[in-house]
Amino acid sequence: MTRVLVLYYSAYGHIETMANAVADGVREAGAEAVVKRVPELVPREIAEKSHFKLDQPAPVAEPSELADYDAVIVGAGTRFGTVASQMRNFWDQTGGLWAQGKLVGKVGAVFTSSATQHGGQESTILGFIPTLLHHGMVVVGLPYSFAGQTGMGEILGGSPYGASTITGGDGSRQPSAVELDGARFQGRHVATVAAKLKG
Numbered sequence: 001m002t003r004v005l006v007l008y009y010s011a012y013g014h015i016e017t018m019a020n021a022v023a024d025g026v027r028e029a030g031a032e033a034v035v036k037r038v039p040e041l042v043p044r045e046i047a048e049k050s051h052f053k054l055d056q057p058a059p060v061a062e063p064s065e066l067a068d069y070d071a072v073i074v075g076a077g078t079r080f081g082t083v084a085s086q087m088r089n090f091w092d093q094t095g096g097l098w099a100q101g102k103l104v105g106k107v108g109a110v111f112t113s114s115a116t117q118h119g120g121q122e123s124t125i126l127g128f129i130p131t132l133l134h135h136g137m138v139v140v141g142l143p144y145s146f147a148g149q150t151g152m153g154e155i156l157g158g159s160p161y162g163a164s165t166i167t168g169g170d171g172s173r174q175p176s177a178v179e180l181d182g183a184r185f186q187g188r189h190v191a192t193v194a195a196k197l198k199g
């Protein structure tokens with residue numbers, strides 16, 4: 001069975017919700033989905049003061065386990081136009097995997113969120129793709145066959161680079177139905193491509 005890791009970082013829960021939708025899509029394609037998060041690096045006192053969602057049930061992943069999956073779908077919110085450092089730090093610990101070529105030929109994909117519509121979703125996803133390519137991974141986005149991303153009738157995340165959601169400046173906006181559809185689509189698409197590559 002094709003195994004897909006949905007690896008996420010979420011301070012306020014939006015990416016956590018998107019990660020679970022991505023995992024649903026993986027399962028819809030008949031693959032196994034494992035949802036894990038990367039460790040929090042913000043000191044507990046600051047995380048509490050900042051109202052981080054600290055009760056997330058997903059287990060914390062180990063960098064070495066990336067080698068156990070056929071695909072890794074990475075989700076993290078935008079921080080000043082680039083990926084959250086918690087996710088960066090996790091991948092900075094994968095030099096050993098890189099040296100052994102353990103991720104070569106596996107599928108990689110990215111999804112994200114930001115507070116504002118033009119706050120850096122595309123730069124966040126595109127900024128992370130080189131990491132996947134350095135590992136020799138086959139990068140999969142969110143093709144336009146997910147027609148939901150072309151909608152003009154409402155505020156929408158989602159681009160050919162990957163699924164995304166927009167949280168609003170105060171974080172009160174939750175992923176919309178179309179954005180969750182995009183997340184499920186990306187999960188299904190990654191699992192389908194990974195199954196074909198696995199043979």
Ligand SMILES: Cc1cc2nc3c(=O)[nH]c(=O)nc-3n(C[C@H](O)[C@H](O)[C@H](O)COP(=O)(O)O)c2cc1C
Binds near residue numbers: 077082116118
């Ligand atoms: C330090 C910091 C920097 C941020 N930078 C941006 C930014 O550049 N653009 C933007 O639209 N949102 C920015 N945000 C908002 C986050 O992207 C948003 O809170 C996050 O995507 C929500 O996802 P989560 O609920 O999974 O944590 C920033 C948030 C923090 C805490």
